[in-house]
Structure formats: structure tokens, C-alpha cells
Amino acid sequence: xxxxxxxxxxxxxxxxxxxxxxxxxxxxxxxxxxxxxxxxxxxxxxxxxxxxxxxxxxxxxxxxxxxxxxxxxxxxxxxxxxxxxxxxxxxxxxxxxxxxxxxxxxx
Amino acid sequence: xxxxxxxxxxxxxxxxxxxxxxxxxxxxxxxxxxxxxxxxxxxxxxxxxxxxxxxxxxxxxxxxxxxxxxxxxxxxxxxxxxxxxxxxxxxxxxxxxxxxxxxxxxxxxxxxxxxxxxxx
Numbered sequence: 001x002x003x004x005x006x007x008x009x010x011x012x013x014x015x016x017x018x019x020x021x022x023x024x025x026x027x028x029x030x031x032x033x034x035x036x037x038x039x040x041x042x043x044x045x046x047x048x049x050x051x052x053x054x055x056x057x058x059x060x061x062x063x064x065x066x067x068x069x070x071x072x073x074x075x076x077x078x079x080x081x082x083x084x085x086x087x088x089x090x091x092x093x094x095x096x097x098x099x100x101x102x103x104x105x106x107x
Numbered sequence: 108x109x110x111x112x113x114x115x116x117x118x119x120x121x122x123x124x125x126x127x128x129x130x131x132x133x134x135x136x137x138x139x140x141x142x143x144x145x146x147x148x149x150x151x152x153x154x155x156x157x158x159x160x161x162x163x164x165x166x167x168x169x170x171x172x173x174x175x176x177x178x179x180x181x182x183x184x185x186x187x188x189x190x191x192x193x194x195x196x197x198x199x200x201x202x203x204x205x206x207x208x209x210x211x212x213x214x215x216x217x218x219x220x221x222x223x224x225x226x227x
Binding site: 001032034042043044045046049050055087089094095097098100101 | 153
């Protein structure tokens, strides 16, 4: 299985801050990576796929980059509705696997 | 737009079979473009992919669960189902259904999730 790691595991930030989350795959996955946002008690929501393509309806303050083994999710200016957990997911091979998540909370 | 909704018992006894159904609304479940999948998430933990189903009948399962899992479809009801047998407390989790896109394998939309507790 491809192992996914994320850092940091949690980050405290303020509204307006720039937040960067990194995701690393245990082997190269080209651009077969997605990012999801999950709020407590809710289902994950697809934010970015193909490492850098913004899902329809997702605000442009979210962006993704990277390829191979190292990826980044950036929130350019944190908004109140962005406090949530974020997960990366590899779509390169079975079984599809997720990172352990990064929780973004209020400083 | 497409919506998914999980349903099924919230409590299952150890060694029994967990059975859940996902009802798809807003579009036909039969598609060459999309497939249907299950995930689970234990409380406070990360997401685990369980398996997927194309309505043509092709299935793929997580090797960690393959011996206990069956995903099937009822196209007449626009539903697909999950069965997980011989459950233990370790199978206690929120179970989500979702739609995947062929050859891309990211998932959207998701159902709201349903908590299944394995306990006597």
C-alpha cells in the first residue's frame, strides 16, 4: 500500500493567515492526489484533484501543488468557514489511501 | 445535483453482518463515467477506503477487508449496498458512501455518513 503522511498534524491560525499543509507519498504517484476538507460530523468535501485542479465551486483561496511524492495545499487567506480538518488522498493505485489529516483551528 | 444517503442499522452484534444501503438521487446509478464506493472512519481517526463497484458488476476491495466485504447494486432502486461479515468492535465507525469518477478516482459527492457500532 502507498502510505500518505501529512504535516503538521494540527495548526492554529487566525482569520486572514496563509496556511500551508504538506502531504508526502511513500512512493511516486505523479499527480494522482486529491485534497478534502472535513468539518466535525460532516462528510469530506473534495477541494482539489489532480494535485492542482480546483473542484467546481471551491473558493480560489485554496490551491494545490506538487507531483511525485511531495504535495502542498495552501489556503491564501484563512476564512472562518475554513476551520476544519484536511486530508490528502492518493488515487494512483489500490487500495486508495488517505493521509492522517491536518486540523486547522482558531488561534 | 446528485445526492447520496446511507441507511441501515446503527448497532450490530459482534460476529454478525453489517449491512448498509446507499440511495442515489438526482441521477441514474447506471453509468460508464462513474462508480460507487464505500469508506469508513472510526471516531477521531482517518478515512479508510473499503471498496468500489461499477454497475457493470466489476468490484475492487481493500485487501485488508476483502475476505469479509461484498458491495452490490440494485439498479431498479438506484441503490448500492455494503455487507461486512464477522464484525468486531474494530469495525465500529462512521460509514460513508460516495461517487467516484472512472480513471480519476477522486470522490464527490459523499453521503452524510452513518454511525455503526459493533457491540453486544
